[in-house]
Amino acid sequence: MTFSDTKQNHPDSHLERVPDFGCAPVGSDAEVRLAEIWETTPGWRGWFSTVDHKTIGLRYLVTAFIFLLIGGIEALIMRAQLALPEQSLLTPEQYNQLFTMHGVTMIFLYALPILSGFSNYLWPLLLGSRDMAFPRLNALSYWIFLFAGIFMYASFPLGQAPNAGWFNYVPFSGPIYNTGPNIDVFALGMVLLGISTTVGSINFIVSLFRMRAPGMTINKVPILVWGTLTASVANLIAIPAVSLAFFLLWLDRQVGTQFFDVANGGKPLLWQHLFWMFGHPWVYAIVLPAMGIVSDALPTFCRRPLVGYTAVALATMATMLLGFQVWIHHMFATGLPTVALSIFGAASMIISIPSAVAVFAWIATIWLGKPVFKTAFLFFAGFIFLFVVGGLSGVMTAAVSLDLQLNETYFIVAHLHYVLLGINVFPVIGGIYYWFPKFTGRMMSETLGKWSFWVMFIGFNIGFFPMHIAGLLGMPRRIYTYSSRMGWDSVNMITSIGSFIFAIGILIFLANILISLKRGALAGSNPWDAATLEWSTPSPPPAYNFAVIPVIASRHPLWEDRLNENSKRSSLTQGYLLMEGHETLGTSPIDAEPVTILKMPGDSYAPFFVGLFVSLFFVGLLLHWWYFAGMTAAACCITLVIWMWPRKSLAQRTAPKTAHLSGRSP
Amino acid sequence: MNHIFFLGASNAIVASAVEAPLNYFLHSYGPAAKPTMYLGWALAGLSVAICFIIALLLLTAIFRKRKTSNPHKIESEGKGLQWVYIGTGISTVILFVLVIYSLTVLNQVAKPSQTPSITITVTGYDWWWKVEYEHDDPAKRFITANEIHIPVGQSVLIKLKSADVIHAFWVPKLAGKTQMIPGLINQQWIQADVPGVYTGQCTQFCGVGHAHMSLEVVAESVEDFEKWQNAQRQPATQVLRAEQDSGYKLFMDRCAGCHAVRGTDAKGEHGPDLTHLNSRRRLAAGVLTNTPDHLMEWIGNAQLLKPGSRMPSFKLSESEISALALFLSTLD
Secondary structure, X not given: OOHHHHHHHOOOHHHOOOOEEEEOOOOOHHHHHHHHHHOOOXXXXXHHHOOOHHHHHHHHHHHHHHHHHHHHHHHHHHHHHHOOOOOOOOOHHHHHHHHHHHHHHHHHHHHHHHHHHHHHHHHHHHHOOOOOOOHHHHHHHHHHHHHHHHHHHOOOOOOOOOOOOOOOOOOXXXXXXXXXXXXXXXXXXXXXXXXXXXHHHHHHHHHHHHOOOOOOOHHXXXXXXXXXXXXXXXXXXXXXXXXXXXXXXXXXXXXXXXXXXXXXXXXXXXXXXXXXXXXXXXXXXXXXXXXXXXXXXXXXXXXXXXXOHHHHHHHHHHHHHHHOOOHHHHOHHHXXXXXXXXXXXXHHHHOHXXXXXXXXXXXXXXXXXXXXXXXXXXXXXXXXXXXXXXXXXXXXXXXXXXXXHHOOEHHHHHHHHHHHHHXXXXXXXXXXXXXXXXXXXXXXXXXXXXXXHHHHHHHHHHHHHHHHHHHHOOOEOOOOOOXXXXXXXXXXXXXXXXXXXXXXXXXXXXHHHHHHHHHOOEOOOOOOOXXXXXXXXXXXXXXXXXXXXXXXXXXXXXXXXXXXXXXXXOEEEEEEEOOOOXXXXXXXXXXXXXXXXXXXXXXXXXXXXXXXXXXXXXXXXXXXXXXXXXXXXXXXXXXXXHHHOOOHHHOOOOOOOOOOOOOOOO | OHHHHHHHHHHHHHHHHHHOOOOOOOOOOOOOOHHHHHHHHHHHHHHHHHHHHHHHHHHHHHHOOOOOOOOOOOOOOOOOHHHHHHHHHHHHHHHHHHHHHHHHHHHHHHOOOOOOOEEEEEEEEOOEEEEEEOOXXXXXXXXXXXXXXXXXXXXXXXXXEEOOOOEEEOOOOOOOOEEEOOOOOEEEEEOOOOOEEEEEEOXXXXXXXXXXXXXXXXXXXXXXXXXXXXXXXXXXXXXXXXXXXXXXXXXXXXXXXXXXXXXXXXXXXXXXXXXXXXXOOEEOOOOEEOOHHHHHHHHHHHHHHOOOOOOOOOOOOHHHHHHHHHHHOOOO
């Protein structure tokens, strides 16, 4: 789209203007004015109404981390029960609820939300924008996530938490064999959480294609952005399957439909297909952005750019595409025809090829660089090893006949923990060490940091490696106890010891955060001498992110002078001055040509109330308070009308002229 | 210190590996399981080797000597792509070989080489296994529970059903697992080359009794198998089956609603068929060895031994216990 097209089609031409191009150093009149425009009102008003992506990102990070701790405590209780054979610390029902909530918490309430936290905080900073495309949708996404998390835990204190495992197979989770509120809480909670994930994903996708700084063509965005984009697109395709599955289950349980009811022609296998069509892409959705964290942050500590940027970006997307083609490998034992098993088994092996691309790119980056042994680097290097272990055990389970042995044993438990802790938790903690200075303006302690890494790394391997052996010795997962005659005593004892060591590592990390928040050394804007755009802003960044919208010339705007690849230079201190209200620049999807001045909405209570009413609507459904549900649905619609009410102040302004910039023409 | 701990631990693991009754990884028997065991060895060996190679590459990448240079210098971007090409190339070749190998093995174990001579239907219940031996002649069909006998060297077809939720039939030393899904009849086959007792276990989470749902496959010579089969086909022996016998009466009052004893009025179908209870090695789907003492312990404390079991704990008086025990002792 060119400037002139826009102009001709614009219905409201008096709003058009060409933004000024210039500087706005800290303390200048322009900068002060920007701060006034963008800062959230202090106090509880701001707390409920803010749409600042950085605040929302931090809320995501903190909330998800609290869920990680809750899920971790559940795991430790289970490990205490399993440390010795024939213990009765827990009843089977308590154990079943614990392992279900552990899975639900870690997979749904920790793993993706924590990555959404990073992406929410970082995207506009990485992309050179002042906010996400839909700031209020962003706030809504967080509130619903929070309420859905609380919702799913609502029945836990009553001793009636979800108890059918995180993949919740029917008919065990159906109305006949599970009569309490356990599964209804899970089913409705998942539909609710699906709303949050969906709107969050839409926001990421539109932000990427609309909000990049001019000049940041699609081949210059950081890998974290590729990872989150890929995951978001996948979520939009995958989430409907699981929301549908849980909604049908709820109908079966509460309305009397028979989608899964065998006696009336329903099909239990339908559940497995719907769940894993979602479940497997989801597994990639919760690791690809984390791999992106490593691809972006590891080069900083290797003092060189990532090897094979294009290959890694393409591998990210290839993984996701193949990821939609492998769900049957969760269902090898369901009696499907051998031909089908063969196809999905082969696909499940081939999906490792793009992972190999990434692994060798990371190793080459370290090999050809000059590693700086900071804590974050240790976490990323440790991650590469755990990724390989988890990947190889994944290849083993892709061999169909072997999987018929390994499936549903502790070998799978080992595999999935190597994958989810190795590829999600290690990069996430490394990422927190890396971006903590940006989040807070203070450095984390390196001494405590190294302790936390080594204790976690050693504890993790002592805890989870023996699970492979337990699986090879035939130990099924999800058993609350075992007999001594099965020969699983020592592996379980070692696993339990390791899991507690790992927990100590997490505690050291938490202590480090708390201490560093108060006493950490001041960070400055770019403490690691990193290359990407977020490090050009002060730490912590101001509410408006960038005083001027920068113009980008390469993937490494802060290393350009030293890399000296060509004569083009990004313009960081000089850029578009946009300060007639909440404004940022809209650019074209591929080439990032400036197209329009985007009028961004300001703080609003509407997202909080929509989130609250939607959640209360689900409470109404859960408790069969139909009038209450009707009222909250109406309240939700009214709030949405208020939210969407057209306002003149939000009318879009026109495209800026860019001809005077760095020799490029629109 | 750590080192010693590890050595001790690995010894313990090796020791327990020898005993572990479900250790399919080292001890698989029969054509339905052995090719998979070799595949497992190949894949595990390869995985460990690749882990070491990658770990070595990683450590060398991190610690290799470098020329000291200006710390502010940034290396240029272009180099290093051959790492990705070579590494991915080798990985791709290995993966394609593995695809072919694993699919060949799948083809080997998917079907027996000759048509199975024996067909057994196993139905999963919360939390035990009903075992039905099929026969063209209805008089020769019979029902038992939690213990399957098969003749050595013959392939046996197992049809899998479920009476309630999804279970999974898994006798790992003889074959991989298959889910038992309500409304579907799945099937798999097993064959034991060596006589012995092979433990099985439910591996699909099925509720509070999931940990206590195991079974045994007894592989024996064709003669022994025939003998066993003929004995199982008989109804219960006639002794003590009189209305005036208090043990018999007690059984009919308290147990017959759920349990069947062929040849008597006990026709319950919710629990295991008890016609030849004493011929079995274990009680309650593997919870206890089958001795008269354990049997009475089970009847009195089922909920303690197997929490949530469909079998209630019965509070019986001393005289009732001895009468019931006497009756049960006749179910050979």
